[in-house]
Amino acid sequence: MSQEILKVEKLHVKVQDKEILKGLDLEIGEGETHVIMGPNGAGKSTLGNTLMGKSEYEVTSGSVTFFGENLLEMATDERARKGLFMSFQNPIEVPGVRLSEFIRNSCEALGNRMSLWNFKKAAAEQMKVLNMDPGYLDRELNVGFSGGEKKKAEILQLLMMKPKLAILDETDSGLDVDAVRTVSEGVKAYQEQVGGSLLIITHSTRILDALNVDRVHVIADGHVVAEGDRFLVDEINESGFEKYLKA
Amino acid sequence: MSEEKTIVDDINRSVYDVIDKEDNATRLEEGLNEDIIRRISEEKDDPDWMREFRLNCLKIYKELKVPQWGPGIDGLDMDHISTYVRPNTRMQTSWDDVPEDIKNTFERLGIPQAERASLAGVGAQYDSELVYHNVMKEVEEQGVVYTDFESALKGEYSDMVREHFMKLLVPTDHKFNALHGAVWSGGSFVYVPKGVKVSIPLQSYFRLNAKGAGQFEHTLIIVDEGADLHFIEGCSAPKYNVANLHSGCVELFVSKNARLRYSTIENWSKNMYNLNSKRAIVEENARMEWVSGSFGSHTSYLYPSTILKGDNSTMEYTGITFAGEGQNLDTGMKVMHVGKNTSSVVNTKSIAKSGGVSTTRTSVQVMPGAKGAKSVVSCESLMVDNISRSDTIPVMDIRTDDADIGHEASIGSIPDDAVFYLMSRGMTEEDARALIVSGFADNVSRELPMEYAAEMNNLIRLEMKGSIG
Known part of the structure; x- marks a missing residue:
């Protein structure tokens, strides 16, 4: 395994007094792509939100280190500045804030200050990959975006912000075949351009078709119940999660 | 134009708070009486009619009561307000001739820079009088008149000024109109002739430096038939621990087929009582546009109003109010539909923070003859915390069946x-x-x-x- 950047050990997380994660373990190495699969309610999104530091997710025990540092002690913005990113399952609408303004401010917060000219040039290039009209930059952040447009905008942020580890939380859910393919192209571009690590949370698998996958983790009832290489994906596609639920 | 260009870059409050040493030519003693009014009139060399007008306004002022429906203004004591402070300079047409400290103040506020970059003309008032006034030659050659009010009162346009002065905002409307009529000084007069379109904006900037003083400028704009103008006003003052008062009047006449946009960024210091009146009358097929940002002052009463007199006349109002700690900002707008097929679109936003109080009042009145009137009012409020207060008070008075009127209000917090x-x-x-x-x-x-x-x-x-x- 290449150099480890994320290490989750025996993580227990409560949301509104209900325990969702019950001793989850996970290790991700530099440049690796990991997939988290599992039935609804298994705790997949809880994992993503906990790693990003959302306040409702209360860690009761266990540890998370990111590049050897205690991630759980960091505020969300600090985590982002350390190189963590999450593509949101339901990207938030922020009226009046332009997509361009949002991404440019974010890049600046992450230490990459660009002139407007350079920003527009870089964004236009990445938008080509995602088959997005540059006009989207002037639209209000996620306001009136279709499901597919929101997810493309998330992947555009991924490509512009170039994190070291990107969590994709159900980025493919609710998208039609073409949109999934486009988003998948974007993720592939991230792998190629940035060489960063990925934690892809999904319960469908089409987004994985074009991607290199190093490791698949099946989680059920708050912990990892099976692990394997990408063939595990095919197996789940065929027989579903049933056997893990009984386990 | 590059989106990155800013005239006022990385602003901080200290820019507004710099206090110049008071070096006045004249500062009348505090208070309000006939003697003071006569002396203002004398200082300004008023025509007789204006002196009489002022004295009459003082009578009306004494008769009228302080409004009881809005924020309290007990902290404002007219016996402690100096109504006239003339800076130690006459009006100049070159910044080089403006006294150094005053010029520096306007430099800090970015006014000369803005003038060079994007304005067709600038008037800069310091305390009670204008210290600078200049118009681009090209605009002057189009026949556009943009001048200080005193000159207008005596020059070529004196009849026009007399015909319009305080005819829209009459002294009997409320106590502070009457006060304004009695003690007004400074301000601008603009006349845009028929068919003339002024492609870049004119701007007046009002700076009140004197402690415990009042500023009572009068702005009168007449946009003749088919003409087009964008006028911007800005205001600021350094903070003192005593009350200052701003009670300006803005009267706008928009003739047939004309368009006027009036934009304001108000950033008075937080010891200011801003009791300001603005009104526009809009003739047939003409259009009035208001853009209003209210950030400063201790207490504000501000409701720009529009009379849609002519058939097919239209009005759009876009405003934002930001009430922070210790501020009580009572803002909004009024529109009266008189002509047929008139329309008004109103969007207000208000933000309340750190215990600030923001009240948005809107009033839509549709007269019996205003068949086919349309009005859409939307008021949105944002509460930044749970110790602030935001209220929306809409009034609608519709006197015809044939009108299409809508009102929406919402209040939210930062998610x-x-x-x-x-x-x-x-x-x-x-x-x-x-x-x-x-x-x-x-x-x-x-x-x-x-x-x-x-x-x-x-x-x-x-x-x-x-x-x-």
């Missing part, structure tokens, strides 16, 4: 999810909240020229600083 989303991209909580609030104000900043939009966003950022915890 935690949005803050989390922005923070997940590396922004600090403070920056995230400031960006969300700027977004809330976006529809107003989009209506402003770029430099002013940048200034407004900077003001919002400034107000949002230290709002965490």
Whole structure:
């Protein structure tokens, strides 16, 4: 395994007094792509939100280190500045804030200050990959975006912000075949351009078709119940999660 | 034009708070009586009719009661307000001739820079009188008149001025109109002749430096048939620990087929009582546009009003009010539909923070003859914390069946999810909240020229600083 950047050990997380994660373990190495699969309610999104530091997710025990540092002690913005990113399952609408303004401010917060000219040039290039009209930059952040447009905008942020580890939380859910393919192209571009690590949370698998996958983790009832290489994906596609639920 | 250009870059409040040493030619003693009015009149060398007008206004002022329906103004004692402070200079047409400290003040506020970059003419008032006035030659050659009020009162346009002065905002309307009529000084007169379209804006900037003083400028704009004008006013003052008073009057006449846009960024210091009156009358097929940003003052009463007199006349009002700690800002607008097929569109936004109080009053009146009138009013409020207060008070008085009237109001807070989303991209909580609030104000900043939009966003950022915890 290449150099480890994320290490989750025996993580227990409560949301509104209900325990969702019950001793989850996970290790991700530099440049690796990991997939988290599992039935609804298994705790997949809880994992993503906990790693990003959302306040409702209360860690009761266990540890998370990111590049050897205690991630759980960091505020969300600090985590982002350390190189963590999450593509949101339901990207938030922020009226009046332009997509361009949002991404440019974010890049600046992450230490990459660009002139407007350079920003527009870089964004236009990445938008080509995602088959997005540059006009989207002037639209209000996620306001009136279709499901597919929101997810493309998330992947555009991924490509512009170039994190070291990107969590994709159900980025493919609710998208039609073409949109999934486009988003998948974007993720592939991230792998190629940035060489960063990925934690892809999904319960469908089409987004994985074009991607290199190093490791698949099946989680059920708050912990990892099976692990394997990408063939595990095919197996789940065929027989579903049933056997893990009984386990 | 590059979006990056800002006239007022990385602003901070200290820019507004610099206090110049008072070096006045004249400062009348505090208070209000016939003797003081006569002396203002004498100082200004008023025509007889104006002196009589002032004295009559003083009588009306004494008869009228302080309004009881709005924020309290007990902290304002007219016996402690000096109504006339003439700076130690006459009006100049070159910045080089303006006294150094006054010039520096306007430099800090970015006025000469803005004039060079994007304005067709500038008037700069310091305390009670204008210290600078200049218009681009090309605009002057189009026949546009933009001058200080005193000159207008005596020059070629004196009859026009007399015909319009305080005819829209009559002294009997309310106590502070009467006060204004009695003690007014400074301000601008603009006349745009028939068919003339002024392609870049004119601007007046009002700076009140004198402690415990009042500023009572009068702005009169007449846009003749088919003409087009954008006028911008800005205001600021350094902060004192005694009350200052601003009670200006703005009267706008928009003739047939003409268009007038009137934009304001008001940033008075937080010891200011801003009791301001603005009214426009709009003739057939003409259009009035208001853009209004209210950030400063201790207490404001501000409700620009529009009379849609002519058939097919239209009005659009876009305004934002930001009430922070210790501020009680009572703002809004009024529109009266008189002509047929008139329409008004109103969008107000208000932000309350750190115990600030923001009240939005809107009044839509549709007269019996205003068949086919349309009005859409939308008022949105944002509460930044749970110790502030925001109220929306709409009034509708519809006297015809044939009208289409809508009103929407909403109130919200900064969603935690949005803050989390922005923070997940590396922004600090403070920056995230400031960006969300700027977004809330976006529809107003989009209506402003770029430099002013940048200034407004900077003001919002400034107000949002230290709002965490």
